[in-house]
Amino acid sequence: MGEWRGERRARDARIAAGRAHADGKVVPAGAVVDLLESILRPGDRVCLEGDNQKQADCLARGLSACDPDKIHDLHMVQSGIVLPEHLDVFETGIAKRLDYSYSGPQGARIAKMLYGGQIELGAVHTYLELFARYFVDLTPNVALIAGVSADRNGNLYTGPNTEDTPTVVEATAFKNGVVVAQVNEIVDTVPRVDIPGDRVDFVVEADTPFYVEPLFTRDPAAMTETQILIAMMAIKGIYAEYGIRRLNHGIGFGTAAIELLLPTYGEKLGLKGKIATHWALNPHPTLIPAIESGWVKQVHCFGSEVGMDRYIRERPDIFFTGADGSLRSNRAFCQTAGLYACDMFIGATLQIDLMGHSSTVTQSRVAGFGGAPNMGSDPHGRRHPSDAWMKAGREGQIVGDPALMRGRKLVVQLVETFGDKLVPTFVEKLDALELAKKIGLELAPVMIYADDVTHIVTEEGIANLLLCRDADEREQAIRGVAGYTEVGRGRDRTKVEALRARGVIRRPEDLGIEPLDADRALLAAKSIKDLVHWSGGLYEPPARFRNW
């Protein structure tokens, strides 16, 4: 032994080399490549902050412009593979190995590169899982992050899209790593300190403001009556029955329809205050009518949403905001909240098999997981009861000592039997298994495993999988709500009717819902402009969502 400070010395050397291109901590945008080439070493683990919304795009362009003779074989450890540059670095040899979570827009290219062997894949993670590994065996040597503004000492204001930044910085700065932040502007005093300056080594004034994707805006004008029917069934058959107060929603149109039905259909059912009061959720514009009608008590956010800043500032009783008034989001904390403090996760998926395994992978795309498998899982470490959790536990457990019974998180899949372009949602075998075989993945990219799923809701009805007592019942319950897909038509009618008699399957009429009542007139807002009106003019939708 004897060497205890090798990492620290290496870090000091990198920073000293970087200072040659900086004025104090401040680096001009034109010197990004020089800076990166002086602080990076071949084989480094690097987090190039790409979240599902905010992108350190200026630093990404800089990294992809580095000389591969100097900087090569990097191990990228970041949650989002979103920008083309995130993959360009693997084509030039600057990077070699990858551990990540989400790759929505780059899903097709990443599949091709994995297949071609250009990327050595560690694993595809959930957000929380990747963050956890930052502190165990994937600690970055260098973190390249993004914020709105910084002062000359490196104190950083992330703006409403704080997202992954505190987690990435925590892991890097406190374990001998180097932190470089790109900011839209250098200021004398930041509006609030999201990251203290002694954790930031270099600040780059970016040539253009960092890019943010409006990922959580769903236009009410595009909502269909089928989605409204499914939403009505979910509200009446699940939210009301279990008394779901604490929850997370996915980003699909089905859950957005639920948000828009709370002040109308939910109100009519007398559910205000009894359901959907506490949320782990991004600031969805479609939640505005429910907030304005007094349904929502509070919302903690993973990130922000384009156009929602002014609205959030004026609603600090609802959202988490800083002393400056703007939203403070935090992906790691919100994922933890979704895992442990919510009684239900409800979201959509692309494929569901006969046991209830689901996946968003198709044959040619690896979109990654993001946070859904985390929030859509039953946390075995949970020890606090709630009525919803205990009721689900009672439904699911039939053997053993009742005194030792524990609760169950509700994990609900909300799908139309046929998805985009009339592709069936229900399949005999997930495409994910085929893909895993093709590109040699040890673990097939399953989004939510069957044993975590408690309910499947389609336009044909609700299947309560907690009440299924064996694999055959489970299969028939799924077939029984799979509509006119091959899987649905392959049902055993007698068994399905028996399941319906037991309440395992429930049709709209079993719930007292008339399908013809599923009318767009029920939506609290029918357009983006209606949402602007609900917000009192505070919501400022991006141009691509406007029709005025």
Added chain:
Amino acid sequence: MAGDRAASIDPDALSWYEATARQRVLALTDPGSFREFLPPTERRMSPHLPLFDLPRAFDDGIVVGRARLDGEPVLIAAQEGRFMGGAFGEVHGGKLVGLLRAALALKPKAVLILFDTGGVRLQEANAGETAIAEAMRAIVDVRVAGIPVIGLIGGRAGCYGGGGLIAGTCSRLAVSEGGRISVSGPEVIETNKGAEEFDSRDRALVWRTMGGKHRRLIGGADAFCADTVSAFRKAARDLVGRAPAFDLDTLEAEQARLEARIDRFGDCRDATDVWARLGVNDPESVPAMDTDAFAETVARSPEADHDAR
């Protein structure tokens, strides 16, 4: 049928943008007065769509018939924007042309056309293009006979392609904020000229350039109404009462006005530049204005009302 559901048929509550063609017709005209020609029960469907393995509609996406508006007889046609974007096919176009020709014999107080169309149906383009030309010719004949033809535009598909041409032939047009009137659509312009010229995904730009407010401010439309069926009903009644004469003077004035418009606004880069030149005080605020505020702005703009559109 959804159109008969009481909650949805109240003309004051029913959104024009949201409504189906049938709901619009039933709520726009006097209760119980509508009689449909070639209704869905007749199964007059497209002979071409099966070749492309595409679904057909029993009415080919257009509702035509006679009705009463304030007791006066009118002929009415309504395109269904939800079926193939309200596009003109052979049967669809034939129904409109037939209705217009029938006006010469039936002599209604007016013909109302409820546009909701992306233009010609690509799968039966020749028949569609022919129908557009025939419809324009028929409108000329109807107007010459002294019968006003009123276009109402506020549907999801807008009024594009040949629909935009037919609208240009009408006596008067009423439009709502959600309505769009143009010939080439945003995607077509972007495909041909590039996203730098016209970014079709910038929907605020699309509406500034082709939307109801812009068309009203430059006088391309003669009435601007809120997005309810009752507002369109009121607009239709008003416009029937003040249709311009159809003669050489009107046409020459129209030609002169169009030339002057190019001279005056041809170098503008954005609709807000046009509005500024028209004397709108705060052009940037126009898109967010509600109907009343916008009506005041129109009232201050001398060019919005003109017999030569």
